[in-house]
Amino acid sequence: MIKRSAKTVIFLFLCCFTTSVFAQKIVDRILVLVDDRIITQVAFEEAFFPVRERIESAGYGPEETRALIERYRSEMLNQMIDQTITDIAVEEAGIQISEQEVDQAVEQFRLSNDLSVEAFEKALAAEGMTLDQYRTQVRDQMLRSRLVNYQVRSRIVITREQIEAYYKKNARDFGAxxxxxxxxxxxxxxxxxxxxxxxxxxxxxxxxxxxxxxxxxxxxxxxxxxxxxxxxxxxxxxxxxxxxxxxxxxxxxxxxxxxxxxxxxxxxxxxxxxxxxxxxxxNPRPLDEVADGIADKLYDEEVNKRFQTWVTELREKVHVRILD
Missing domain, CATH: 3.10.50.40 (Chitinase A; domain 3)
Structure with missing residues (x-):
């Protein structure tokens, strides 16, 4: 299992996208208005299709299948609304992430896990993810981090005490x-x-x-x-x-x-x-060997926490109209 310090939580379920053949089976219409942006039926169903497939193939009974589909449809729609709000804020703030920055972040992640390029791609595949999808998640997380710093205007500091507390609490994750x-x-x-x-x-x-x-x-x-x-x-x-x-x-x-x-x-x-x-x-791995990884994880968790708080507050100010 590889570390997930750069994975975003916004699109937890967007593991893959279907082809336009699926989209052609749906009559397109607007589901949600977010200020002057729209989320369409086709875009939503394309994003939700792999989630539906996994639920329907999991062997649940008809009633439980329907309940799960309804639950995750609602969560997916809210995630897409939050992502649209984020896109607006990123554009307004003029925040950009270059391809070179994404390359450096991906390479640093690969090297920190001591993986060859081939082993890295196999590890991603075992997680149900392609390299392009992972790069997208890295970019999303980097944008989120910069957006949090831009909006909240306070640096996130992870202390040694926090790292040690996490290390002790999760010793099994480090081979103990x-x-x-x-x-x-x-x-x-x-x-x-x-x-x-x-x-x-x-x-x-x-x-x-x-x-x-x-x-x-x-x-x-x-x-x-x-x-x-x-x-x-x-x-x-x-x-x-x-x-x-x-x-x-x-x-x-x-x-x-x-x-x-x-x-x-x-x-x-x-x-x-x-x-x-x-x-x-x-007998866990020495703390010094894993401290950087723990710090990255705690940093991402704090970024996500502040980001979600900010998105929740911003959502009250943005005009969101669900037409479905």
Whole structure:
């Protein structure tokens, strides 16, 4: 999955455009007036056609399909109105983005992801996007950023604290894995164990859990009762990835909060009681390697936030008339 820091949200659904053959099947008319600009039926249906196709091929029932189509038609029309308002503002402000600037932004994005030209285009294709469509989105985002600065007249500053907070909150996105620091008490199965012996061990383990829940120190009980050969005298086992644990142990562990005690768990080695000492995301890529990408993402999010606020305010001043 490649980063999307330059993708615009205005045309979230405009992934591709159909040919004029589709347009010829529709009687054209004006759907919306935005000041002296128009949005036509043909333009809208061409933009919405791929969205409709995906909905209709997704396997929903008839009623859900109709509801989704109605919902996304409304969202699409509002996005096209916002885009038209943006186009007017860009022209009035005299803001322009050159082809060279778009080339530089695309190339910087490709290099920052360490992709060859071929790999970059394949990655875009996996996202359902052509290079030309990506260039259009890059241009839209650059126009939006400049328009925000022009209208709001305040620079957006992303602080180190914001970057670090995002890094910690989204550690999994940077290769971190969920890990658990565990301690256990092991009651091993005897050789040639009978059903009665297993029941006796189960009863003993359940009694231990009750003692622990009543305040008995886990390390002390482990030293007194556990027969583990791999844990310390206090029962500590160390850190484990969730994926490295057997399914039955993982099921008992993942529901625990720190310092909680598991139910008795039957394993091939015997009946075990676990204590979750600590948990957390570990081993992500170093912050310095990903800080620039995080800053870009946070910057784009702030631009989009301010832009949407500005568009909402401007929409109240612009004459918008929906004829449909």
């Amino acid at each position: 894995v969920k890990r658990y620091r565990l301690a256990h008490i092991l009651l091993p199965f005897p050789s040639s164990m009978t059903i009665d012996q297993e029941k006796e061990l189960q009863t003993r383990a359940e009694a231990m859990v009750q003692r622990l829940l009543s305040g008995k120190n886990f390390a002390e009980l482990a030293a007194e009762e556990s027969s583990s050969r791999i844990a310390g005298s206090d029962g500590e086992l160390g850190w484990f990835d969730a994926e490295s644990l057997s399914p039955v142990i993982r099921e008992a562990i993942v529901v625990l909060e720190e310092n909680e005690i598991s139910r008795p768990v039957r394993t091939p080695q015997g009946i075990q009681i676990f204590r979750l000492l600590e948990k957390g995301m570990q």
